[in-house]
Amino acid sequence: MTGVPASAAGGTGRRAPGGKLGAAAVNQASLWNIANILTMLRLVLVPAFVVLLLQDGGYDPAWRAWAWAAFAVAMITDIFDGHLARTYNLVTDFGKIADPIADKAIMAAGLICLSALGDLPWWVTGVILFRELGITLMRFWVIRHGVIPASRGGKMKTLAQGTAVGMYVLALTGPLATLRWWVMALAVVLTVATGLDYVRQAVVLRRRGLAAERAARAAEAAGDAEAAAGAARAGAGGAVAEVDGADGGVGAVGGIGVEADGDEADGTAGRAGAARAGESAGTGGTGGTGGAGANAEAAAEPPR
Secondary structure, three states, rough: OOOOOOOOOOOEEEEEHHHOOOOOOOOOOOOOOOHHHHHHHHHHHHHHHHHOHHHHHHHHHHHHHHHHHHHHHHHHHHHHEEEEEEEOOOHHHHHHHHHHHHHHHHHHHHHHHHHHOOOHHHHHHHHHHHHHHHHHHHHHOOOOEEEOOOOOOHHHHHHHHHHHHHHHHOOEEEEHHHHHHHHHHHHHHHHHHHHHHHHHHHHHHHHHHHHHHHHHHHHHHHHHHHHHHHHHOOOOOOHHHHHHHHHHHHHHHHHHHHHHHHEEEEEEEEHHHHHHHHHHHHHHHHHHHHHHHHHHHHOOOOOO
């Protein structure tokens, strides 16, 4: 119950830089490595712990001492497999699933057996199990928006629960029996307090996730609208260019007409000039003929 799955199977076995898991994905390898073996051992210890605790009606101090030993080993392996998974970059899908199951299985087995034996009130077992199950479901509820990290309070809660259950498993009397009651009370308080904190974190995380999704959709819609407006502006610009081209064509035709009219005017003016030149020539010719006739008459007339 370290908050980090002891998915310690499958890494390269090399120590991660700074003792931390790298951001990059870890290569999956063999299922059989030390961290996953510890997780499997904890799973096997769950039924063994129950059998030992309930031997001879559950009230034999010797059997309960053996049950406490099994419970203690399970809790210690929980610490070590998580540490190995974080330190040596050993991560597998099996570990991600098996580690939280083993954590909750050993704790639930101890609480239920103690309540069944009458050593622990059922409401204590109910509060703790309800919190653990509820937080697990809540993590799945917000997983698409982010991950709720394990807090310091959660680690203290785990330590308090393990210590209290271990003290109740042992057949303690006198001041130690009184002390275990206070330790369990502390575990219940931390269980409720950290559970409420996880609920708050989950609500905040989900709100932020939904706000980010809405902002992304709004930005996408704004981008689509801007693209549509740009396309409309581009289409309008093309239409204006076509109209300008049509006007230029009309102007060109008009220019051709003007040029043709100019040529026609020049031709008319040329024909008029030629006609006037012909008339002048005709007049000159008539004059010349008249002059010739006068000279002929002068030559034919005898002198007086």
